[in-house]
Amino acid sequence: MKIEFSSIFPRLKAAFIDAVVMVALMYGATEILSLFDVVLNYIRILIAVFIFVLYEPIFVSLFGQTVGHSRINLIVRQEEDIKKNISFFKALIRFTLKFFLGWLSLLTVPGSVKRQAIHDAVVKSVVIEEVQD
Numbered sequence: 001m002k003i004e005f006s007s008i009f010p011r012l013k014a015a016f017i018d019a020v021v022m023v024a025l026m027y028g029a030t031e032i033l034s035l036f037d038v039v040l041n042y043i044r045i046l047i048a049v050f051i052f053v054l055y056e057p058i059f060v061s062l063f064g065q066t067v068g069h070s071r072i073n074l075i076v077r078q079e080e081d082i083k084k085n086i087s088f089f090k091a092l093i094r095f096t097l098k099f100f101l102g103w104l105s106l107l108t109v110p111g112s113v114k115r116q117a118i119h120d121a122v123v124k125s126v127v128i129e130e131v132q133d
Contacts, residue, residue: 003082005115006127008106010072017068018056025051057091073131079114079124090123097122 029047033039059066064075064085076091078084086094097119098105105118114126 002131004129004131006074006129007115008109010074010129011106011109011117011127014066014068014072014074017071018066019068021067022051022055025055053095056095057088060094061085061088061091069127073129075128075130076120076125077128079116079120079126082126082128086123086125090125094119094123094125 026048029051033044033047056066060069060076062085063070064077069075076086076094078086098117101118107118108121109115109117112121114120116126120126
């Protein structure tokens with residue numbers, strides 16, 4: 001198996017798949033909550049925060065990839081040791097930067113040797129694309 005640093009397009013495909021997954025999770029949560037007569041607002045808020053804020057950091061820190069990354073064969077790893085996942089704290093910082101910078105974060109990918117976006121460079125992570133030989 002050949003390992004390459006990911007370019008922009010596979011990252012965008014993975015992000016689109018993850019968006020679809022999050023919408024599906026939110027729809028499922030809404031359907032489940034509709035079975036109850038009364039659902040406290042803080043329960044709804046906790047579910048939304050889990051789906052939209054913690055989904056990516058949890059998956060990236062535990063598995064090295066989200067569902068979208070997995071489908072596109074991308075893995076997020078530590079820059080200094082590509083065999084290790086990044087920590088939850090770093091994954092949360094990475095997600096927060098990605099959220100606030102949006103597509104601007106990707107402007108550094110083509111000019112970086114390791115194709116790191118701004119959010120990757122800050123937390124010292126790399127996105128690896130597994131290419132079958």
